[in-house]
Amino acid sequence: MIPACPLAAVSTGMHADFATVLIFILFGVFFGLLALGIARLLRPHNPHPEKLVTYECGELPQGSAWVRFNVRFYLIALFFIVFDVEVIFLYPWAVVFRQLAAAPGLGLLALLEMLLFLAILVVGLAYVWAKGDLDWVKSLTARPAGEEVAGE
């Protein structure tokens, strides 16, 4: 049976829950537009070239702000991707661990496997730590001679 409207197929269970999420998104858009609409009716609107200048301590802005990011931010983003994916892998294990712990022998196996997984994660953390990539302020002089200076 194919329902006429896909949304009409939603009745209960998981689909209903995600339909609620959809309603929340739509309601958020509506709420935002409503508030901005009310403000539009009440507020003054007197544009002036001076007003529309970007704020820079009262001076005229020097150049654009659309410049390159410092490479540290990319490093942080990279670490984040790695660690966040690892954390995502931890969640399914955590959900079933309770059941496994109830079965004789399986609990220890599950725990050891996850400790191994965590150990690999910790090795990665120790590596970036030792390389000094977790230091926000990298001093150029403190590095051992000959090591290349990345991204500064």
Place this chain on the structure above:
Amino acid sequence: MEQVTALFARIAGAGTLSPQLLLWLGALTMALIMALVMAACAIVFTWAERKVAGFIQSRYGPMRVGRWHGIAQPIADMLKILQKEDIIPADADRKFFILAPFVLFIGSLMAWAAIPFAPGFVAADLDMGLLYIFAASSLVTIGILMSGWASNNKWSLYGAARGAAQIVSYEIPLALAVVPVVLYAGSLNMTDIVVAQQGGIWKWFALRNPFLFVSFLIYFLASIAEVNRTPFDLPETESELVAGYHTEYSGMRFAFFFLAEYANLFLVSCIATAVFLGGWGHPVPGLNFAPALVFLAKAVLLVLAQIWIRWTLPRLRVDQLMHVCWKVMIPLALVCLAGSGVWMLAFVRFA
């Protein structure tokens, strides 16, 4: 949600409304309630923040509007902000400038959908609720980066870049700190997690074992960083970056940043209440008539603790901020996770 749909069915008379229509109506009502909760957060907590700040600094804070201790000050502020001119800088990227407050607000509102305030009173009882909440609230990062980049303002850009680095960094200890709870609860469903903590204060996950208590502290500190509050307020440091990523925003668009900020403050406290502090559970006999009030009271206490911290501690430097996250919190969270697993196998007997 079920209670709301049941109420609609009773009002309209049994059988007159189709189950689908009831569902949509119920979801819409829950969305309205949650948006009102968010607005109430902004109203109550801006006032509380200013009063607490005042008392900590030996002054009164707002005293004039509304006769009693400036109680109507947030309402007056809201009316004033509605009348403020909306300025979009000529050099800004208009599309993203307009979109950013929506992304922030909707990200926050979406996360509210999965918070169980009372038995059965949850808009979307998702099986992966905890993961969903973290996913939805991470939209904040995108909103912040979008607003900072679109403003074409140096202060905004610095604030946004810092904000993005800080929030993604602190998301890792935050997500790691709740894994031990999932170990005990055996579920990601928020209602299941709260139900697993019923039956006395020692059932609360923060008090189940020492590792979980440390996890709770890690979660609490990381959540302060997630919502950009002192001592972790580097993205919007008023003394160095003017206002950070929302420098160029004015009027109602600025109000959405403020709304999302205070709503997120309350949101992380609600998550802490549900995940670590037993949700609506309490040790007082005869208080079972209002589970939602118990839940809200715990969350408000956590917010007050965050306000207290904000007005007591100075701001961290950005290198200290990263140091605390990557070199203290993440290793500690991993130790707590491993420790909780060992503790469970060693001391907890499962039926």
